[in-house]
Amino acid sequence: MTYAKTAFFTQEQQQLARVAKALAHPARVAIVQLLASKTTCISGDIAAELPLSRTTVAQHLQELKALDLIRGEIDGLTVCYCLNTELLRRVHQQFTAFFIEATTSATCGPDSACAC
């Protein structure tokens, strides 16, 4: 993707793909759900809840942070992570627009060229 002829695609397409990529691993989906499930910030020890090493989890967190989907605040020795709900709301809208566009398109049927 990074060496795709990226200039051709619209900003919208690239943004959607970027976010989709961030959610393209079950660990990252799980991390977002984990953060959503707590009423307060969660300490950095997210690895304890996942079947992955601390290092690997830190890497997944980095990816989510790079898109600003989550944020981390240093608090003494520990770090609190939480969701950027505002951004997530915007992202949700983008995805919804995309899916609506995709699902309201005319489907193939008896009056179209093929039968799929």
Place this chain on the structure above:
Amino acid sequence: MTYAKTAFFTQEQQQLARVAKALAHPARVAIVQLLASKTTCISGDIAAELPLSRTTVAQHLQELKALDLIRGEIDGLTVCYCLNTELLRRVHQQFTAFFIEATTSATCGPDSACAC
């Protein structure tokens, strides 16, 4: 992802990640939009509309087909592609559920441990 300790994650998390991965490249987002923009099936010559070689586009089509997000019907010499709108609708619902879960979580604020 394929060699993640995949059994640990829920089916839901894996399915969401799988679909997100399918949309994690602007070319594939563009392909879905292209298919949505036509009222009839589109011929296999999707490559002509994208800045990628026919081979590469075929590979992207394969990935979308592997998840059954799109379908192809052979019609003589050409192939018609179209969206699986039913599946897309279901996928939309899954994403919406995920985003709602994520965006309605309690955010950090003055009454939480941190300030993020």
Place this chain on the structure above:
DNA sequence: AAACTATGTCGTAAACATACGACACAATAA
């Protein structure tokens, strides 16, 4: 200060994705 604890960063091996030329094949056209 010294030990400990919570995190982050580096290096790296193995798996995967991306991109595309070259070839294969089946359907149609000449």
Place this chain on the structure above:
DNA sequence: TTATTGTGTCGTATGTTTACGACATAGTTT
């Protein structure tokens, strides 16, 4: 039949992701 055309598949080079151990760093405790 032979040529042409539209698609699919194979091989492969290069880049990216995933995963994790080992080390670095900074705050806390003793």
